[in-house]
Amino acid sequence: MIDVKGVHKNFGDLEVLKGIDLEVQAGAVTVILGPSGSGKSTLLRSINHLEKVDRGLIRIDGELIGYRRRGDKLHELRERDILRQRSQVGFVFQNFNLFGHLTALQNVVEAPVSAQRRKRSEVEPFARELLERVGVGEKADAYPRQLSGGQQQRVAIARALALKPKVLLFDEPTSALDPELVGEVLDVIKELARDGSTMVVVTHEIGFAREIADTVVFIDGGRIVESGPPREVLDNPVHERTRAFISKVL
Amino acid sequence: MSTTSVTSASGTTGPPATAVPLEADLTVVARRHPWRWVGVGVVLVLLAMFVHGLATNPGWDWPTFFQFFATRTVFSALWVTVQLTVYGTVLGFVLGAVLASMRLSGSPFLQVVAWGYIWAFRSIPLIVQLLFWFNIAYLYQELSLGIPFGPEFVHFSTNNLFGPLGAAVLGLALHQAAYAAEIIRGGIISVDAGQTEAAAALGIPKRRQFFRIVLPQAMRSILPNGANEVISLFKGTSIVSVMAIPELFYQVQVIYGRNSRVVPLLMVATVWYIVLTTLLSIVQYYVERRFARGTTR
Numbered sequence A: 001m002i003d004v005k006g007v008h009k010n011f012g013d014l015e016v017l018k019g020i021d022l023e024v025q026a027g028a029v030t031v032i033l034g035p036s037g038s039g040k041s042t043l044l045r046s047i048n049h050l051e052k053v054d055r056g057l058i059r060i061d062g063e064l065i066g067y068r069r070r071g072d073k074l075h076e077l078r079e080r081d082i083l084r085q086r087s088q089v090g091f092v093f094q095n096f097n098l099f100g101h102l103t104a105l106q107n108v109v110e111a112p113v114s115a116q117r118r119k120r121s122e123v124e125p126f127a128r129e130l131l132e133r134v135g136v137g138e139k140a141d142a143y144p145r146q147l148s149g150g151q152q153q154r155v156a157i158a159r160a161l162a163l164k165p166k167v168l169l170f171d172e173p174t175s176a177l178d179p180e181l182v183g184e185v186l187d188v189i190k191e192l193a194r195d196g197s198t199m200v201v202v203t204h205e206i207g208f209a210r211e212i213a214d215t216v217v218f219i220d221g222g223r224i225v226e227s228g229p230p231r232e233v234l235d236n237p238v239h240e241r242t243r244a245f246i247s248k249v250l
Numbered sequence B: 001m002s003t004t005s006v007t008s009a010s011g012t013t014g015p016p017a018t019a020v021p022l023e024a025d026l027t028v029v030a031r032r033h034p035w036r037w038v039g040v041g042v043v044l045v046l047l048a049m050f051v052h053g054l055a056t057n058p059g060w061d062w063p064t065f066f067q068f069f070a071t072r073t074v075f076s077a078l079w080v081t082v083q084l085t086v087y088g089t090v091l092g093f094v095l096g097a098v099l100a101s102m103r104l105s106g107s108p109f110l111q112v113v114a115w116g117y118i119w120a121f122r123s124i125p126l127i128v129q130l131l132f133w134f135n136i137a138y139l140y141q142e143l144s145l146g147i148p149f150g151p152e153f154v155h156f157s158t159n160n161l162f163g164p165l166g167a168a169v170l171g172l173a174l175h176q177a178a179y180a181a182e183i184i185r186g187g188i189i190s191v192d193a194g195q196t197e198a199a200a201a202l203g204i205p206k207r208r209q210f211f212r213i214v215l216p217q218a219m220r221s222i223l224p225n226g227a228n229e230v231i232s233l234f235k236g237t238s239i240v241s242v243m244a245i246p247e248l249f250y251q252v253q254v255i256y257g258r259n260s261r262v263v264p265l266l267m268v269a270t271v272w273y274i275v276l277t278t279l280l281s282i283v284q285y286y287v288e289r290r291f292a293r294g295t296t297r
Helices: A040-047 A079-086 A104-115 A120-133 A149-161 A179-194 A206-212 A230-235 A240-249 B002-011 B034-056 B062-069 B072-104 B108-123 B126-134 B164-189 B193-201 B206-243 B248-259 B262-290
Strands: A002-011 A014-024 A029-033 A055-060 A067-070 A073-076 A089-092 A167-171 A198-202 A215-220 A223-228 B142-146 B152-157
Touching: A002 A040, A014 A040, A014 A215, A014 A223, A029 A040, A029 A206, A029 A240, A040 A055, A040 A167, A040 A198, A079 A089, A079 B193, A089 A149, A089 B193, A104 A120, A104 A149, A104 B206, A120 A149, A149 A179, A179 A198, A179 A206, A206 A230, A215 A230, A215 A240, A223 A230, A223 A240, B062 B072, B062 B262, B072 B108, B072 B164, B072 B206, B072 B248, B072 B262, B108 B164, B126 B164, B126 B206, B164 B206, B193 B206, B206 B248, B206 B262, B248 B262
Parallel strands: A029 A198, A029 A215, A089 A167, A167 A198
Antiparallel strands: A002 A014, A002 A055, A067 A073, A215 A223, B142 B152
16 A cells, blocks of 8 residues: 655755665554654655655555656656645644634535535535544534644544545654543544554554554664564564663653 | 531531631732822823813914814825825735745745845835935836837836826835735744645645635734734825825925914824724724634633
């Protein structure tokens, strides 16, 4: 489903990704772990072409993301094509990034209306359904500032689902939340995992990773150190660095 | 523990009325601020003196004030002032929006050009610039439309194209654009980058990202500053009097040049400036409220 091959990324002189290869099967949940600055968010953002990679390829369902290949050159796509590709990928941000001047319902309705040119009246019932599904149905007419962090993140998840994406990407979805609100957001993500959504989740919640991940990927210093089922990577890590990280986080 | 003892105490008829009240029932007395009252007193006296002076000092010459306040001459002058303000604002903010988008664009060349424009027009005093425009025909007698460095299609005499009013509007608008550009740019960059990023991640088209997501939120900080500019332009139109354009301040000067009643005629202008500024402030209040959606709990 998602196929990442030899991805490199520099920020100025700093090489953040040093050749990442990753494959995600349809319906599988991949959790990316790693210390801060290890490049895990950058990797996630490049799957959506929010970050342009310097070398390497990313494919979703066989479609090259962000570029068109002509001979041995990659030409960056036009903005319009990139936006169309993005609408097949749902992205949930660490600090929600809900549109502050729009209500919860309007936040969810916005993308189907302006990216897919569907009618507002047509999308609204579906948007309400999504809000219901993430447990904030009664908050449809509230503005983001009137919601708790947990509620905001659940609205953001509903917003990402509104385009019926093939893939869902979560960038530390609970890192900006008060501890007592983390559970409600994780429950929603677990629910989505159970429904068979293809997801890539960057998180620090090891317990959560153990519960939902089909594959855990540990990244450090811009490289994948090890990957495999949670039972291997989390409980019996082969590499010293993975072991050290997990013992610190637990 | 303490709460149970309180309920039991108040439940029984035991303690006599003269007893010291329970600690939990003590009355709170707010701190006194005697100096605030002294301040209020001083200001009230000063205000009373000022109002008394307005009413009794014959120098204000209220009969003359009322004689000219609502005359045709003053109204037509006021209309010129309003026109200068409206055209200056509209043209200024349109050009300002273009300049702001140039400064925010990815092209270093456009950035530098816009920056240069803003630098130049903020450096030149408005009155100097206006006099330049007033004398533009001295530099260019004729203007023409055509292909640059190639054939020309239409000719205009500069003096016919820019009457004095046109020159004034042009000067005010070009001056205003430099400030409007910075206000608009400031508003746009005050919107969190996460908003555009979220919109981009949702595949929302560029144009709509700007008009639907960024601009409505940028308006929150553009509006108060923008209103400031409109009001300051409205009063700034009085500078145009140096070009002998019959706007409010010029007309008032003409009248007191004839009858030498300087103070009451300045008051005529003052009161009209105050009235229209008040109207603008009221409009600002309602427009701002419109754009405040979602900002309060």
